[in-house]
Amino acid sequence: MDELPGRAGVVVIGAGVIGCSIARELTRYTHDVVILDKESDVSSGTSKANNAEVHSGIGEKSGTLKQRLNVRGNQMYDDFVSGLNVDFRRQGLLIVITPRSLPEGLARYSPGFLCDFLNRRVLPRLIVRSGNRKGIPWLTVVDRDEIFRMEPNVTRDAIVGVHDRTYGLVSPYKLTIALAEHAVLNGARLCLDTRVTGIRTEGGAVRAVVTDAGEIECGIVVNAAGVYADEIADMAGAGGFRIHGRKGATLIFDREATREYVKGSVAEFRITGRKKRTSKGGGAMPTLEGNLQLGPTAIEVDDKEDTSISGDEIREIFDRFHYLLPDFPRDSVIAMFSGVRAPSEDEDFIIGASKEVAGFVNVAGMQSPGLASAPAVAEMVMQILHDLGIPRVKRAYFNQARPTPRMFADCERAEQEALIERDRRHGHIVCRCEQVTEADVVNAIHGVVPARSMDAVKRRTRAGMGRCQGGFCTPWISEILARELGVPRHEITKKGPGSELFVGPAKCLLDGASRRDGDGGAV
Numbered sequence: 001m002d003e004l005p006g007r008a009g010v011v012v013i014g015a016g017v018i019g020c021s022i023a024r025e026l027t028r029y030t031h032d033v034v035i036l037d038k039e040s041d042v043s044s045g046t047s048k049a050n051n052a053e054v055h056s057g058i059g060e061k062s063g064t065l066k067q068r069l070n071v072r073g074n075q076m077y078d079d080f081v082s083g084l085n086v087d088f089r090r091q092g093l094l095i096v097i098t099p100r101s102l103p104e105g106l107a108r109y110s111p112g113f114l115c116d117f118l119n120r121r122v123l124p125r126l127i128v129r130s131g132n133r134k135g136i137p138w139l140t141v142v143d144r145d146e147i148f149r150m151e152p153n154v155t156r157d158a159i160v161g162v163h164d165r166t167y168g169l170v171s172p173y174k175l176t177i178a179l180a181e182h183a184v185l186n187g188a189r190l191c192l193d194t195r196v197t198g199i200r201t202e203g204g205a206v207r208a209v210v211t212d213a214g215e216i217e218c219g220i221v222v223n224a225a226g227v228y229a230d231e232i233a234d235m236a237g238a239g240g241f242r243i244h245g246r247k248g249a250t251l252i253f254d255r256e257a258t259r260e261y262v263k264g265s266v267a268e269f270r271i272t273g274r275k276k277r278t279s280k281g282g283g284a285m286p287t288l289e290g291n292l293q294l295g296p297t298a299i300e301v302d303d304k305e306d307t308s309i310s311g312d313e314i315r316e317i318f319d320r321f322h323y324l325l326p327d328f329p330r331d332s333v334i335a336m337f338s339g340v341r342a343p344s345e346d347e348d349f350i351i352g353a354s355k356e357v358a359g360f361v362n363v364a365g366m367q368s369p370g371l372a373s374a375p376a377v378a379e380m381v382m383q384i385l386h387d388l389g390i391p392r393v394k395r396a397y398f399n400q401a402r403p404t405p406r407m408f409a410d411c412e413r414a415e416q417e418a419l420i421e422r423d424r425r426h427g428h429i430v431c432r433c434e435q436v437t438e439a440d441v442v443n444a445i446h447g448v449v450p451a452r453s454m455d456a457v458k459r460r461t462r463a464g465m466g467r468c469q470g471g472f473c474t475p476w477i478s479e480i481l482a483r484e485l486g487v488p489r490h491e492i493t494k495k496g497p498g499s500e501l502f503v504g505p506a507k508c509l510l511d512g513a514s515r516r517d518g519d520g521g522a523v
């Protein structure tokens with residue numbers, strides 16, 4: 001990617017969905033934008049490991065910034081993704097009320113007719129009224145029969161439901177890549193593998209960002225560094241808040257076994273009593289490609305890089321969803337992931353220009369619903385940046401569209417034949433599970449934001465996301481990466497330096513030598 005320039009108008013720290021949304025928005029007004037990230041690809045932080053839901057805002061506490069930006073962000077999504085060539089679908093959310101919805105104590109000590117009345121009549125109306133007050137008008141109460149028509153696999157204990165049709169799904173990493181590419185196509189520069197180590201200020205104003213690749217002078221810094229936003233703010237003397245890590249694990253099920261298992265997002269409504277709520281509680285949702293996902297958990301972690309998943313977490317997810325979806329196919333889990341949320345102490349987003357350091361803007365505490373709120377966050381930050389001197393007049397030459405090559409798997413038969421005719425490498429399927437061709441991989445490697453690791457190829461093409469989880473395609477893709485990048489195979493990494501897939505060419509084992517430059521197959 002780009003070399004670190006000596007100066008820029010605005011530096012955005014963090015190439016997650018938030019940093020890239022802001023950078024893309026900025027390029028409507030100025031091309032003088034540099035995005036920095038310490039990782040070797042965009043979307044390598046929390047933006048790659050979440051549940052992909054464009055929440056409506058119904059689950060957020062009234063009066064918070066994140067609730068307001070979530071509602072607005074959801075409303076903006078269709079326009080936000082337009083021209084990006086990213087799939088976005090409003091699949092809806094079904095909130096299911098069951099005998100477990102009332103607090104345990106109330107349910108145990110109240111007469112049955114009262115519980116029945118509360119569950120059937122009161123709770124659904126409360127949910128609708130609360131949603132309406134938050135600015136979500138499209139909520140409908142659905143009876144039991146309608147619940148099973150919509151979601152046949154839901155527990156027979158379901159009493160009544162509330163349907164929120166504004167809920168959406170978007171691929172978070174594809175969206176982030178698309179936003180980064182759109183920003184780059186409109187003049188922004190992207191510097192990856194560039195870790196910010198300091199912020200230089202003079203006379204109470206930002207002067208430069210210090211990185212492990214050199215220094216970049218600038219007048220405005222946007223701090224969108226996810227779980228590290230507190231540390232970056234401290235570097236500038238613009239902090240005073242803490243971000244702690246909260247891990248969330250999710251299970252992904254085989255698409256063939258779970259396609260249409262849930263049609264939209266499904267969640268059980270529970271009143272959890274006085275315990276402080278820090279997470280929306282998760283749910284069952286499809287991916288855009290049709291896999292069932294269950295999760296996420298919510299566990300406080302000291303290490304902001306802790307994306308481990310324990311047996312207890314897997315059991316917790318199984319136990320939690322066993323009631324809502326009694327027959328979900330437990331033996332069809334093909335993958336699991338966890339991501340680390342970035343909550344602030346008061347659980348709200350922290351967005352604003354620093355009062356202490358002129359030109360420094362914090363965009364922190366971006367836990368869920370950060371993905372759903374991203375368009376509104378970018379809009380709000382843009383207002384702050386205008387106040388800091390970024391012109392309010394849009395550039396004449398903003399490129400509205402981000403063209404992308406067609407993926408083989410997305411085409412009908414005739415179109416696939418035409419693709420093969422045009423590029424024979426489309427005739428070579430490298431990932432059988434997801435029907436990804438050699439040409440798809442080559443296109444990803446030479447994209448606007450090039451894929452330079454296995455995970456980067458995976459996020460752009462889905463190669464390795466199917467049932468075999470890369471068992472078949474890893475050798476092929478590593479070979480294509482080595483060939484296209486012009487490096488030996490043992491330099492190919494899973495996700496950047498330090499994650500090399502191979503130790504060296506196999507021949508060196510026969511030689512007993514430690515030669516690493518041979519042309520033999522890598523081991």
Ligand SMILES: Cc1cc2nc3c(=O)[nH]c(=O)nc-3n(C[C@H](O)[C@H](O)[C@H](O)COP(=O)(O)OP(=O)(O)OC[C@H]3O[C@@H](n4cnc5c(N)ncnc54)[C@H](O)[C@@H]3O)c2cc1C
Nearest residue numbers: 014016018038045046047050051053196226248370371372
């Ligand atoms: C399990 C889970 C499920 C979720 N589900 C949803 C959901 O369904 N819907 C929703 O709306 N939200 C969801 N979220 C929240 C959502 O993922 C986040 O709000 C969003 O991804 C935050 O994006 P970001 O750009 O702020 O952070 P990140 O994606 O983490 O980006 C920050 C970037 O800053 C970079 N960086 C950090 N320090 C430095 C440094 N010193 N130098 C250079 N670069 C640096 C990092 O490498 C990283 O790439 C979920 C989160 C989790 C964990």
